[in-house]
Amino acid sequence: MAVGQRKNKSQPTQSTTILSFFTPGPPPQKRRKASAHHLPSNPEIIVIDSDSEQEPDLNFVPLKKQRSSSPDIEFVEPESEPPVATSSRPYVLFGKPTSLLLNVAPPVAPLPPHDPSAVFGRPPVLLKYSSSLNAAGSSSSNTVMEAENDLFDVDEWGTGDDEISQITSEEDISEQEVHEMMLGSTVSVSSGTAPTPMPPPPMPVSETSTTCTSGLAASNAYSVLMASHKENQAWKEATVAEDRGFRPSKSNGGRRKAPFYKVLQGMPIAVDAFKYGTIPGVNAYFLTHAHSDHYTALSSSWNSGPIYCSEGTANLIVHMLKVDRSWVHALPMDASTEIPNTGGVHVSLIEANHCPGSCLFAFEGKQTVDAGDSAFKSPFVGSTRTFRYLHCGDFRASPAHVNHSAVKGKRIDVVYLDTTYLDPKYTFPPQPMVISACAELAKRIRGDDTSSDHPRLGTMSSWVSSSKFTSIKGKNKPENVLMVIGTYSIGKERIVKAVARALGSKIFCDTRKAAILRCQEDPELQALLTRNPLDAQVHIVPLGYVNLDKLKEYSEKYKGHFRKIVGLRPTGWTYSPPAGTDMTPSIPTIISRGQRSTFTHTDLHLGRGSSSTLQVYPVPYSEHSSFFELTCFAMSLEWGKMIATVNVGSESSRGKMTKWVESWEKERKKNGKGYIVSSRQDDYW
Numbered sequence: 001m002a003v004g005q006r007k008n009k010s011q012p013t014q015s016t017t018i019l020s021f022f023t024p025g026p027p028p029q030k031r032r033k034a035s036a037h038h039l040p041s042n043p044e045i046i047v048i049d050s051d052s053e054q055e056p057d058l059n060f061v062p063l064k065k066q067r068s069s070s071p072d073i074e075f076v077e078p079e080s081e082p083p084v085a086t087s088s089r090p091y092v093l094f095g096k097p098t099s100l101l102l103n104v105a106p107p108v109a110p111l112p113p114h115d116p117s118a119v120f121g122r123p124p125v126l127l128k129y130s131s132s133l134n135a136a137g138s139s140s141s142n143t144v145m146e147a148e149n150d151l152f153d154v155d156e157w158g159t160g161d162d163e164i165s166q167i168t169s170e171e172d173i174s175e176q177e178v179h180e181m182m183l184g185s186t187v188s189v190s191s192g193t194a195p196t197p198m199p200p201p202p203m204p205v206s207e208t209s210t211t212c213t214s215g216l217a218a219s220n221a222y223s224v225l226m227a228s229h230k231e232n233q234a235w236k237e238a239t240v241a242e243d244r245g246f247r248p249s250k251s252n253g254g255r256r257k258a259p260f261y262k263v264l265q266g267m268p269i270a271v272d273a274f275k276y277g278t279i280p281g282v283n284a285y286f287l288t289h290a291h292s293d294h295y296t297a298l299s300s301s302w303n304s305g306p307i308y309c310s311e312g313t314a315n316l317i318v319h320m321l322k323v324d325r326s327w328v329h330a331l332p333m334d335a336s337t338e339i340p341n342t343g344g345v346h347v348s349l350i351e352a353n354h355c356p357g358s359c360l361f362a363f364e365g366k367q368t369v370d371a372g373d374s375a376f377k378s379p380f381v382g383s384t385r386t387f388r389y390l391h392c393g394d395f396r397a398s399p400a401h402v403n404h405s406a407v408k409g410k411r412i413d414v415v416y417l418d419t420t421y422l423d424p425k426y427t428f429p430p431q432p433m434v435i436s437a438c439a440e441l442a443k444r445i446r447g448d449d450t451s452s453d454h455p456r457l458g459t460m461s462s463w464v465s466s467s468k469f470t471s472i473k474g475k476n477k478p479e480n481v482l483m484v485i486g487t488y489s490i491g492k493e494r495i496v497k498a499v500a501r502a503l504g505s506k507i508f509c510d511t512r513k514a515a516i517l518r519c520q521e522d523p524e525l526q527a528l529l530t531r532n533p534l535d536a537q538v539h540i541v542p543l544g545y546v547n548l549d550k551l552k553e554y555s556e557k558y559k560g561h562f563r564k565i566v567g568l569r570p571t572g573w574t575y576s577p578p579a580g581t582d583m584t585p586s587i588p589t590i591i592s593r594g595q596r597s598t599f600t601h602t603d604l605h606l607g608r609g610s611s612s613t614l615q616v617y618p619v620p621y622s623e624h625s626s627f628f629e630l631t632c633f634a635m636s637l638e639w640g641k642m643i644a645t646v647n648v649g650s651e652s653s654r655g656k657m658t659k660w661v662e663s664w665e666k667e668r669k670k671n672g673k674g675y676i677v678s679s680r681q682d683d684y685w
Contacts, residue, residue, distance in 0.1 A: 260374035261416075261643060264389055266367020266381050268342055271391050271416075278304040281371030283341040288393025289358030290316035290490055302327060308339065310349055312357025315519040316490065333359065336406070343368030348406035352395040353431075353683075354623045355491035356520045362406040363389040390639075391416045396431060397625040397633035399679035409674075411638040419644040420624040421572060422657050424583045424590070427628045428575035428620040429599035430684035435495050438568060438619060439502035441601040445566055446479045446503060446537075482562040483538045484554065486546035486569050489516055491623055493525060495570055500528050500538040508536035534561055543569065548609050548616055555614065566615045569607075572622030587631065587667040591677055594628035595685060632677040632685040634664040 248254045258276035263269065268283040270276075275297040287309040288294055298307075300322035307328050309317070314330040317323045331337050336346045345365030352358035367380045367387060380387070390412045395401070402408065421428075428434075483503070485496050489512075500507050507528045509517070514529055530536050545554065546569040555565045577583075585593065599620075607616040625633065634642070642661050647653050668675065679685045 257373035260372060260376060263372030263374070264363060266369065266378045266387065267345055267363070267365060268369050268371040269339070269345065269363065270372070271361065272393065274298040274302070276373075279372055281369055284308055284339050286347075286361055286391075287313055287317070288361065288391065289313055289352065289355055290320065291355065291394065294393065295321070298323060300324065308347070310357045310359045312520055313359075314357075316357055316516065319515065319519050320489075334404075334406075336364075348404075350401060350404050350406060352393060353398050353401075354394045354396055356493060356522075357490075358393060358395070360393060360395060360401065361389075361391045362404075363387075363391070388412050389414045389416070392418045394418050394420070394624060396623055397629040398683050399632075399636075399685060400682060402633060402636040402676060407637065411640065413639075414641045414643060415637070415639045416643050416645055417630070417634075418624060419630070419646045419657055421622070421627055422630055422644065422647065422660060424585065424627050425577050425581070426572065426575060426626055427577065427590075427594060427597075428572055428622060428626050429597055429603075431494075431621065431623075432681065432684055433599040434570075434619060434621045435498045437599055437601045437604055438495055438570075438621075439498045441604050441617070442481075442483050442499045442566075443502050444601060445564070446481045479564065480562050481537060481564045481566060482555075482558065484541055484546065484551060484565060484567045485538065486543035486567065487513075487540055488543055489513065492570055492621065493517070493520070493522075495568070495619070495621055496538060496540055497525055497528065499568070500536075503537050505537035506530040506535050507538045507540065508533040509540035513540055533558065543571070546616060548607075548614060551614060551616065564613050564615070566617065568617050568619050570619040570621030572620060572624060572626075574618035575620035575622075587635070587663055590628060590631050591635070591685075594632070595680060629685060631660075631664065634661070635668055635671070636676040638673065
């Protein structure tokens with residue numbers, strides 16, 4: 001998720017932004033008491049180093065080892081959880097792309113029976129599937145498919161995000177400095193014990209009590225982190241937690257300490273923080289989506305507490321990681337749910353527009369406990385004030401996000417923002433336009449007449465719909481072309497499905513990938529899958545295989561069956577801005593320029609070295625927000641702080657992002673409360 005930097009081990013450097021977070025400014029000349037309900041008119045912008053999510057945890061159990069049984073692994077039965085309470089919100093249509101994602105359904109609703117001939121690749125363990133279905137389709141008379149079962153190794157598919165890149169800084173941190181940071185008091189938590197229930201929340205303070213016991217005015221919910229030496233200590237905590245050389249020992253408490261930004265302030269809730277084991281005071285662990293940089297260290301031996309996520313993500317982690325399903329709680333989308341043992345915190349899940357099962361978490365509740373490893377405490381624990389946090393995880397910002405009932409018209413205290421592409425040079429085109437362009441390109445390469453049947457620019461109604469699949473059998477196929485589309489284990493299904501529909505083709509992938517696709521509640525996508533690679537003009541392969549050398553090897557398997565092999569390599573890193581593009585535009589210019597942009601099949605260009613029979617097309621298809629989309633998103637929400645979670649490994653990078661966030665805030669104030677950037681379609685600006 002990081003943009004174009006090299007990485008060396010470095011000590012986090014201070015920025016003016018984080019300094020202002022920890023160090024209060026000069027007191028005003030005239031001071032008056034502030035209500036505990038009061039919010040500052042000028043929000044602060046805070047950037048937090050999250051490089052940890054882009055580096056493998058050295059203590060993470062390899063996938064193959066997770067799948068093997070061991071007498072040393074003890075499964076602990078979790079304590080029974082009180083039922084979650086939900087209240088329905090009006091369902092918000094996310095636009096055409098969501099037709100490829102999970103359908104809203106009760107977590108325990110049974111699936112309709114499947115045709116045994118179509119269940120190849122069915123995952124052996126799912127929240128919804130019974131073990132009696134495991135044998136269905138396990139054998140096949142199709143000899144071609146049998147040879148393709150293990151076409152790619154499990155490591156080649158990967159379980160992460162192809163748009164993650166290693167970040168580096170220009171400064172090195174010495175081994176001695178790391179050891180010095182690891183000294184001091186630690187909290188020892190046994191990894192083999194389940195978390196203790198959260199004590200009853202403290203009684204709300206009186207309305208007349210408007211200040212903390214320390215006398216600190218409540219002008220800033222985070223002003224408890226006020227002294228500069230505390231800033232240094234907080235960064236030391238983060239550095240130790242993210243140190244790649246960390247080894248559990250008696251001196252460090254036997255576990256990584258969770259950085260303060262991994263635990264919601266004043267709430268017993270952690271998000272994407274599984275690598276830290278049992279976090280003190282945390283009773284609920286949330287997972288935004290099933291990419292490995294977010295579930296690092298989550299495995300079959302997890303017993304630190306209940307996991308809350310979407311239904312699709314629940315299916316995936318049970319299947320891929322063999323997490324004991326008794327710990328996994330699938331929450332409904334677009335509904336407010338009260339989470340047990342959190343002091344009454346409610347959460348709403350919003351489709352993230354990233355990968356199947358991904359979601360944003362909109363939390364709302366009072367601060368009731370100082371949870372986590374951080375030494376910094378909140379002055380608002382026990383107050384009557386309600387706090388709202390929006391955790392974006394990874395997402396592709398859309399008008400549907402800002403119009404969602406969980407956030408529209410509400411002030412968000414803190415937004416945890418996916419800033420993978422917070423750089424003006426990454427203003428790549430809207431995803432629906434790119435999908436339509438790829439579908440159109442596939443038809444033209446095959447030689448179809450597209451003069452009258454291609455869809456309107458920027459829509460996917462013809463390429464992606466819920467209508468019945470139409471096979472190409474019986475039709476005159478102009479050219480026998482094989483479209484090979486690169487993906488990771490999870491994500492980019494939209495472009496695959498759109499190309500298949502454009503060609504009227506089935507989709508082939510190996511059994512490992514098919515098992516993951518079966519975890520998604522998309523009957524149409526599952527209906528497109530075939531066991532036989534020769535029956536499909538669309539093949540899914542690992543992203544790393546979409547290059548001329550590997551595609552040439554791949555084509556040898558099907559010599560004589562396909563006249564041409566065309567590879568699509570979809571990733572946001574392939575995008576380059578037009579020559580002469582202003583890299584320091586004003587906010588109005590960013591918006592107007594972005595809304596004028598278009599993208600068609602003519603904007604897709606052959607990669608270097610392509611021939612008439614073997615071709616590769618780089619595709620600027622991303623499942624992260626572009627710079628333009630981040631700008632529209634930030635301009636259309638009411639927020640107090642933004643915490644950047646990507647590309648914050650150096651003071652220089654943090655400083656650049658801070659300037660843009662400050663520009664957003666300045667322009668937002670100028671436009672007035674309630675301003676929302678107008679959109680071209682429901683699913684893009």
